[in-house]
Amino acid sequence: MSEGSSPEIVLALEIDDPALAERLAKLLGNVTGLRLAAPGESAAAAIVARDPRIMPDDIALTQRELDVLALMAEGASNKMIARQLGISVHTVKFHVGSLLDKLDATGRTDAVAHAARRGVIEL
């Protein structure tokens, strides 16, 4: 069912810059034969930023925060992270709190997603 006359081309818009993303979305929104992918939808092609200006250095993560972040990305709970790093759960929460703050995330899942998007961590 994929090939044939004219199936819509699904494009994923993966631009960090909100202004550029919005302009592109508006421009591409009413192009017939083309559709922007919903979040998570698999697309035929993706629009990515040409200039990887993704990681602003004003958000500098400390080594310990990177440690915690990496384990968070593995799905580890605070307790597991504490055990792994040999520190207390309270300290883990402290670092997680800093992470949420610096990454502008609402929760640990959001933090991991943001970090992955920015290339801070590799999934």
Added chain:
Amino acid sequence: MSEGSSPEIVLALEIDDPALAERLAKLLGNVTGLRLAAPGESAAAAIVARDPRIMPDDIALTQRELDVLALMAEGASNKMIARQLGISVHTVKFHVGSLLDKLDATGRTDAVAHAARRGVIEL
């Protein structure tokens, strides 16, 4: 873009598949406010191919699960997802449970990470 000047967005088309590239070029060719980059020209963004070998069929997620998963990747809580989808929190938890099971994840953060790794979702 307050004035009617030309904040043209230059897009680089970097698709290997000639058929897809041509279709995209044709579709994007006559979109005002947008221009395809000449070879070598610096562009604001690029259109790249999306590897289509992404959805392993051994883990088949339902449409609803994909909806929930996408919102999870945005850092949404169960309550937010419920509001967004117009369903109850219990139903969201039901789908999240299925997701954790199918993706073999220990929690929602792990589920999002696994899904991203497998290409089920795009971050």
Added chain:
DNA sequence: TCATGTCCTGGCCACCCGGCCAGTTTCGCC
């Protein structure tokens, strides 16, 4: 010396999460 920043720890608490039980409707397939 004093200030700053990182890292570490504790308690407390409201809320969220995930797993368990139970049920309903709707849909396509045999």
Added chain:
DNA sequence: GGCGAAACTGGCCGGGTGGCCAGGACATGA
């Protein structure tokens, strides 16, 4: 019609999470 899958909803509850308060140790640099 029966039957399973998907989607939906409810209650309950132990444990996890995140935000707030407090503090101390240690190194760097002004």
